[in-house]
Amino acid sequence: MNRFALALALAGTLAAPVALAPAAVAQQGDLAAVQTHLRAVESMTAAFTQTDRAGKTLTGTLTLKKPGKIRFQYEKGVPILIVGDGKAIWFLDYSVGQRSRWPIGDSPLGVLIDPNRDITRYAKVVPGSDPRVLSVEAYDPKRPEYGRITMIFERQPSAPAGLMLQGWVALDSQGNRTTIRLADQRFNAPVSDSTFRFNDPRRGARRS
Known part of the structure; x- marks a missing residue:
């Protein structure tokens, strides 16, 4: 083979598409x-169990509605409430009359309640031994304030996109880890916007 023919052969090899590994x-x-799945779920309700990094466990009811709305209603006797009202996520502590607010984009929960997020750009599958379970970690290194979330799905043909969200592990930008486990999930039933209103815990403040 002469040099010209060899060059053409090499060029053809370099230009050939690279097959991805299985x-x-x-x-x-x-x-x-x-x-x-995330784009197909417009609303969801579920029972949840929350475990923090200290091992403390709380239960309650989760309600989600896109875009941007979520509510963690804790069990009776727990004086806290977490609500996403479409613009921000609020942490409300009625025992001390305080509230905290941060943008939805600054929370790992943004992955679940923002339908415009394209997780394929910054998420990866976490290898596991059970083929029925799919774990996906979402983390945007350009936006560390979003935190990190690992979502756990079970493959179920009847669920949206064949996946049933079983819960997640969230790590915020301050390093606080929270594990959420879900049960009795129901998807895309009507949810009133009034679900995401709340009483301001500060004395004399107006209802939000």
């Missing part, structure tokens, strides 16, 4: 399925 193809498919 694992990479499967990961892309799984991420696409998670993205489809």
Whole structure:
């Protein structure tokens, strides 16, 4: 083979598309399925169990409605409430009359309640031993204030995009870890916007 023919052969080799490994193809498919699931879920209600990094466990009811609305209604006797009203996420402590606010984009929960997020750009599948379970970690290194969230799904054909969200582990920008486990999930039932209103815990403040 002369040099010209050899050069053409090498050019053809370099220009040929590189085949992805089967694992990479499967990961892309799984991420696409998670993205489809998140966009297909317009609302959700579920019972939740929350465990913090100290091991303290609380239970309650979760209500979600896109875009940007979420409510963690804790069990009776727990004087706290977490509400996303579409613009911000509020942490309300009625025992001390205080409230804290931060933008939805600064919370790991933004992945769940912002339908415009494209997680395929910054998420990865976490390898596991059970093929029925899919774990996906979402973390945007350009936006560390978003924190990090690992969502756990179970493959169920009847669920949106064939995936049932079983819970997640969230790590905020301050390093606080919270584990949420879900049960009795129900998707896309009507949810009133009034669900995401709350009483301001500060004395004399107006209802939000």
